[in-house]
Amino acid sequence: MADPILEVKNLHVHFETHDGTAEVINGIDFSIDRGETAALVGETGCGKSVTVKSIMGLLPSATIPEGEIRYKGEDVLSLSDAERHSRRGKEMSMIMQDPMTSLNPVLTVGEQMMDVLKWQGRPRLSLSKLVRDALSTGAKAEHRKRAIEMLGEVEISAPERVFESYPVELSGGMRQRVLIAIALLSEPDLLIADEPGTALDVTTEAKVLDLLDELVEERDTSVLYITHDLGVAREVSDRINVMYAGEIVEQAPTVDLFANPQHPYTRGLLESIPTLSTGIGDGIEGHLPDYTNPPAGCRFADRCPHAEAACHEAYPYPRRTGPDHATACHLFDGLPARERHESLAADPVDIGTAPWLAGGGDAPGDISADGGTDQ
Amino acid sequence: MSTKTSLPFFDTESAARKERIRQLKRGFRTFAGNKLSLVGLAMILTLVVAALLAPYIAPFPEHAGAGVYFDQASEPPSATHLMGTDTTGRDIFSRVLFGARLSLLMSGIVLSIAISIGVTLGLIAGYLGGTTNTVIMRVTDIFLAIPPTLLAMAVVAATGASLFNVMVAIAFSWWSWYARLVQGEVLSIKEDEFIESSRALGSGWVRTTFKEILPNVVSPITVKATLDMGFVILVGAGLSFLGLGAQPPTPTWGAMIAQGRNYVTSFWWIAVFPGLAISFAVLGFNFIGDGLRDVLDVEVD
Known part of the structure; x- marks a missing residue:
């Protein structure tokens, strides 16, 4: 592969359960080239989400993935928590599966977007920076402008109003757009989309997928697309990895597959x-x-x-x-x-x-x- | 891509503001649906106004402190002395008004301290889990096992009786309720997908707990705090009554009852009016708390 942004090599993940050790991911290999959209397809429970969480570093701390996950050539599994943290939200971003539950119900869309812009992958801000941010209205206005612009880009027709809204006031399709907007705010190089649109009705899903496709195309973002639907994978991806029971059973370019x-x-x-x-x-x-x-x-x-x-x-x-x-x-x-x-x-x-x-x-x-x- | 702009006649900012106001109105209507909560609100507003304006509306503001006015000692309620006078001739109505200041101030400060400690510990315990959770929650359990009055008495006995010590003592015995309430809420909220979503977008545990989870537990904390305002006044009065609170001549309600209890048979008004003041405050806060519980739809116990 020419210049992979993400390479997963011989990844193993196991969970300790009452019935013994569960080998949930059993040595998977795949890679994503820059600007490519790869799909990970498989039925529920085959380990797609665990794979994604291993990449993002979101597994419960007791579970340590083995193998190699190379992001831009560097093995993220060997990085410290803080170093991995600084890549989340800035370099890699994620769109969650369920738009209904993935937005904090008590914060407005605007607040949630501003947070991402403000923190930009920094686990914590220094006190002086925090105070400076609080005092300067300039940065805030700029973030606000950027967030509203982003909402416009995901084709929300009244971005200012949505910016001020709480998630409950928005429909499922709108929330999915908001999630996409939030994930793309920090211009990530790698975007992981965990079955976006699955919770929506088919027509809305199709629209949202088209939109996502267009946006990542514009930005030349690499995408790892998780889905259980080969039809969706065919629409969006350049390459498909079919997963079964913690293993990748077949990988090929979409057309070929x-x-x-x-x-x-x-x-x-x-x-x-x-x-x-x-x-x-x-x-x-x-x-x-x-x-x-x-x-x-x-x-x-x-x-x-x-x-x-x-x-x-x-x-x-x-x-x-x-x-x-x-x-x-x-x-x-x-x-x-x-x-x-x-x-x-x-x-x-x-x-x-x-x-x-x-x-x-x-x-x-x-x-x-x-x-x-x-x- | 063309950025779609809102329609020219649709002023989005003011529309959003109107929507907020509509929501507040809707909330208030639910609150007002329960007549008792309106009564409670009126009671507490009266109390707060009385406390704030005590020096101006009290007929004898100088009676709040020490003073001996034997020429008018132990007079029954009358037009001049609405609640009568005590054995040294001080106007009880004036002292009750000043007592309202102390009571509200005390509950306010006690709950601020208790909530700051309890909520912080509850959030940390609930979110981090594991050993941290075990240590914090077992300590909380120990505190919960001892009745607040008893624990506060022990602390005051050790540190000496003063209004400040009483506040610290009650806060010290009260934080555990908040820790437990919040820890339970956090346990369920942290499983929600938006928490994972925020982590995936680069939020660390401190930001996740305080920025994402804390706003979600504000409702139950508010309801519990409102209900507790009354109870803290009660415990504070109890301690004053036992002589462990502010020392005479500070006009706390509890101390006034204590003073009057020897004369209940002959001068009933000395103890009864401060007692009624306590009931008034506790009842008012309870009514409001119940109303808020309906509005915010939470379960606190």
Whole structure:
């Protein structure tokens, strides 16, 4: 990758629970290039939010992620709390999932925006600075102007009024716009969007997503987009990482992924997207494995329609199945994605062509219309 | 992108101000919906005005201090002495008015101290959790286990009886209620998504607790403080009555009752009017507190 703004390497996160240690994130790798929008797609409970919190440093203090998270080349996990803190809000910013609960109900929109501008990622201000700020009306007026400008940019039609409003006085769509405005106030280089719009109705969601897309395009912001909806991911992202049970099972450029979905889970997800003509598909049978006692082999094996004996035994390291396409599945023959897996790849399990490719007709037709493989 | 501006005829600033005023009016209507809270408001306003203007409206302002006027000792209530005079001839009405100053001042100061300590500790304990929480809350529990009057008596006994010591003593035994109230509120608020959101936008724990969480717990604190104003007056009067408060001739209500209790059978007015003043203040604050609880919709106990 040319110049990644964020690189996650072999990230592990586990939580101590009453039933033992839950391996919630089990060695994921992905990276985001500057100005690129990457999506992290997966069903509820697959570890998307935990991944995001690890990046932002918002996990409960008892949980320490292992591995490497490189932001602009520097490993943020090895930084002190204060140093990480100074990056939040200034360099990386986040849009929360639920616009209804993500704004402080007792502060006006204006107050919340001014706070972000005033503190700009500083964990605390020196007393002299605080006093100077309190005395100078100039900075305040400037912040106010900037905040109102930002509200205008997210296409709120009466920015001054919204600036003075409490969150309860605004509709869901307005609040989502306000959240976007707040997240973009400090001109972050990396924006993490945790399922924005999920809590909104579809038409509003579409509008908000378009707007967000436009704004980050203008600013050349890199975005990590968290969603459970492949359809949304297709709209907004350049690159998709499909996540399942704490692992990334497939990563590919968006166009490539939709043209040639490889991992059975990705295919299942695609089949689950309801369309007007076909209705809701069968979805994927079963549910997520127990994190405290995950299967030794492929974590998806129990739900996989193509699972074979080998799938339950050997761990499927991600394999490079195309120039820029990696899949963690035994059914695909290819070079492992990372060198650290090289020894295991020396003798890859050769099980021939994937069953749905061999079978021909039974692959979901409309989604992988030109389902050619580049192997 | 074109920044959309508001419509020319829509003055947003004044509209926002109007909206604020409408909200206040709505709040007041809920408050006034309960007639008793209006009565309470009237009672307390009367008390505050009386306290502020005591030197001007008291018929005998010089009677507030020491003084002996044997020519008019122990007179029953009359047109000149609305509440009669005490055994040394001082006008009880004047002394009750000056007593209102002391009582309100004392509750105000006591609660300011108690709230500053209690709320700060409650916020820190609730937000940081873990060992910090355990230490702060167990200390709070110890304080809660001892009745405020008893604890205050012990402190005054140790430091000597004076109005200042009484205030410190009551504050010392009162902060724990606020610590517990606030800690409980913080526990539920800190799970809200806007807290995580503010952290993601770069707010440290100090700012998160004091800037984001504190405004969310102001309502229950306000209601509890209003209700407590009355109780602190009561405890203060109790301590004065026991001789542990301000020393005579300072006209505190409790001390006046104490003075009059020996003569209750012959000169009932000496003890009864200061007693009625205490009831008046406590009742008034309770009525207001109940009204506020309805408006702010909180549960304090």
